[in-house]
Amino acid sequence: MSLQSFIDQAISPWMQEQGPDHDIVLSTRIRLARNFTDVPFPLKADDTKLQIVSNWLKEHFNHQSFLEYKNLEYFDMASLQQLEKQILVEKHLISPLLAERDKVSGVLLSKNEQVSIMVNEEDHIRLQLYLPGLQLERGLTEAFKIDDWLEAKIDYAFDQERGYLTSCPTNVGTGLRASVMMHLPALTLTGKVRKMLPAIHQLGLVVRGIYGEGSKAHGNVYQISNQVTLGRSEQDIIHDLHSVVKQLINYERKARQSLIEQSGIRLEDRIFRSYGTLKYSRVIESQEAAKCLSDLRLAIDLGYIQDLSTTAVNELMILTQPGFLQQYTQEILTPEKRDVKRASIIRERLSIEDK
Amino acid sequence: MKCEVCQQREVSVHLTNYLNGQKTEIHLCQQCAIEKGYLDADEESYTIHDLLSGFFNVQANPTTKAEPDHRAEHQLTCPQCQMTYQQFNKIGKFGCSKCYQTFSSFLNPIFRRVHSGNTGHTGRIPKRKHVHLQHQRLIQNYRDQLQELVKEEKFEEAAELRDKIKDLEQEGKSSAKKGDEL
Ligand SMILES: [Zn+2]
Ligand SMILES: [Zn+2]
Numbered sequence A: 001m002s003l004q005s006f007i008d009q010a011i012s013p014w015m016q017e018q019g020p021d022h023d024i025v026l027s028t029r030i031r032l033a034r035n036f037t038d039v040p041f042p043l044k045a046d047d048t049k050l051q052i053v054s055n056w057l058k059e060h061f062n063h064q065s066f067l068e069y070k071n072l073e074y075f076d077m078a079s080l081q082q083l084e085k086q087i088l089v090e091k092h093l094i095s096p097l098l099a100e101r102d103k104v105s106g107v108l109l110s111k112n113e114q115v116s117i118m119v120n121e122e123d124h125i126r127l128q129l130y131l132p133g134l135q136l137e138r139g140l141t142e143a144f145k146i147d148d149w150l151e152a153k154i155d156y157a158f159d160q161e162r163g164y165l166t167s168c169p170t171n172v173g174t175g176l177r178a179s180v181m182m183h184l185p186a187l188t189l190t191g192k193v194r195k196m197l198p199a200i201h202q203l204g205l206v207v208r209g210i211y212g213e214g215s216k217a218h219g220n221v222y223q224i225s226n227q228v229t230l231g232r233s234e235q236d237i238i239h240d241l242h243s244v245v246k247q248l249i250n251y252e253r254k255a256r257q258s259l260i261e262q263s264g265i266r267l268e269d270r271i272f273r274s275y276g277t278l279k280y281s282r283v284i285e286s287q288e289a290a291k292c293l294s295d296l297r298l299a300i301d302l303g304y305i306q307d308l309s310t311t312a313v314n315e316l317m318i319l320t321q322p323g324f325l326q327q328y329t330q331e332i333l334t335p336e337k338r339d340v341k342r343a344s345i346i347r348e349r350l351s352i353e354d355k
Numbered sequence B: 001m002k003c004e005v006c007q008q009r010e011v012s013v014h015l016t017n018y019l020n021g022q023k024t025e026i027h028l029c030q031q032c033a034i035e036k037g038y039l040d041a042d043e044e045s046y047t048i049h050d051l052l053s054g055f056f057n058v059q060a061n062p063t064t065k066a067e068p069d070h071r072a073e074h075q076l077t078c079p080q081c082q083m084t085y086q087q088f089n090k091i092g093k094f095g096c097s098k099c100y101q102t103f104s105s106f107l108n109p110i111f112r113r114v115h116s117g118n119t120g121h122t123g124r125i126p127k128r129k130h131v132h133l134q135h136q137r138l139i140q141n142y143r144d145q146l147q148e149l150v151k152e153e154k155f156e157e158a159a160e161l162r163d164k165i166k167d168l169e170q171e172g173k174s175s176a177k178k179g180d181e182l
Helices: A003-008 A046-060 A081-088 A097-100 A134-150 A185-189 A192-202 A234-280 A285-304 A312-320 A322-329 A336-350 B030-035 B044-058 B068-075 B083-092 B104-114 B131-151 B155-181
Strands: A025-034 A074-076 A108-109 A115-119 A125-132 A176-183 A205-210 A217-226 B013-019 B022-028
Touching: A003 A312, A003 A322, A003 A336, A025 A134, A046 A074, A046 A108, A046 A115, A081 A097, A081 A322, A108 A312, A115 B068, A125 A134, A134 A176, A134 A322, A185 A192, A185 A234, A192 A205, A192 A234, A205 A234, A217 A234, A217 B155, A234 A285, A234 A336, A285 A312, A285 A336, A285 B022, A312 A322, A312 A336, A322 A336, B022 B030, B131 B155
Parallel strands: none
Antiparallel strands: A025 A125, A025 A176, A074 A108, A108 A115, A115 A125, A176 A217, A205 A217, B013 B022
């Protein structure tokens, strides 16, 4: 397979669009946790019970289309290869937890990969919706439409006092986890992220580094999401998250500006060294690749590099993960061989002439 | 309290480990917890699950398990999924929707802790199944507004709103009847 056609398969269509504040916000995700009222949660349900849930979803939603989310297709976890599951994880379409489950479980995916409905993960239903850039409000509206569409056919476990009932007490109430993926290189470089964390936590939000291979941090990308799901309306939750993210965007932009002003030449040096590493290295670990890709993204955003698009960086962030590397080479690779393959894919992609 | 591993950062993770039936408690900072593999920053449910089972032990079961006073709650069992309170306390997760009623008397402190002091839902209501709830909430909202209007002596608007509420209540009654017939 040529690299280009592999990329076309690997990158979800929505990722190729540029959303609001795309220089800092990679994507927005809305997740709703829902359960059937009469079936025990996956923790306590046997396979017969779990089958009821998955059959119901297959029967009513497989091969259905709703709004622009066309051709939902159900994938049974048991029928997928290990590598196929890993790739779905690397595309964030399913969680690592679902990939590891040996119980009856699956996922309904829309053709455009914007909607992913995990079945029998920790809850019966985990509805996820992705949008490029910062689009919390729109994400919530869309997710609600899909939620209503599902609810037309499903009796949700719902309680007047506690809201949507979930297996974990951390999701009860709205069942909403809204998260925003942010690239914060300047705030990280200047050590400011660390100082902001306590304040962000106090607002009921959680910040996580995005992790690549093993537990190594992946290129200055953070996921900011709400912790509280009970006692606040979905709109309020989204609103708070949005304003914190907006603040972070402001701080990041200011930090970038002062980096240019105060240490322009050193920043430029760092950026082009990273570019050189990506262009010419023969062996590269995921951690180093992530760091260099972060520098490259920053370079594009700041205009230091103009003959390359952010899309190329987005693609490489995804393609250089272990599952994709192995999918591309069509073989199981040792970590050392992966590092070699990673370097060669990066070189190849960067040599494709960009618009 | 300082982290057991690095002895430097503040503790933010309390873990309860069950090894060969032995219960040990570990107190770590976030960073050490991740490095030691207790916390997987990528998988939220796992992370919070571990945090929570720590919380539960502190929260709902502050003294040792031998205390006779706690016997009763330990024997609570969910009629639908057979989860016991003890299991719930250990795993930190509900087995089914009935668990919420079964363990209801223990839940407020847990929810308060996890959800910044909140215990009751104020968000969305399922459209199809719980129309009457939406109705009720709408009426309640209007009633609150009505009080405000009266306070502000905006009687004309208040009267309009009162009629609206009456209509809604009437609507509610007739749709409830329809529901009964079905
Ligand atoms: Zn520590
Ligand atoms: Zn139960």
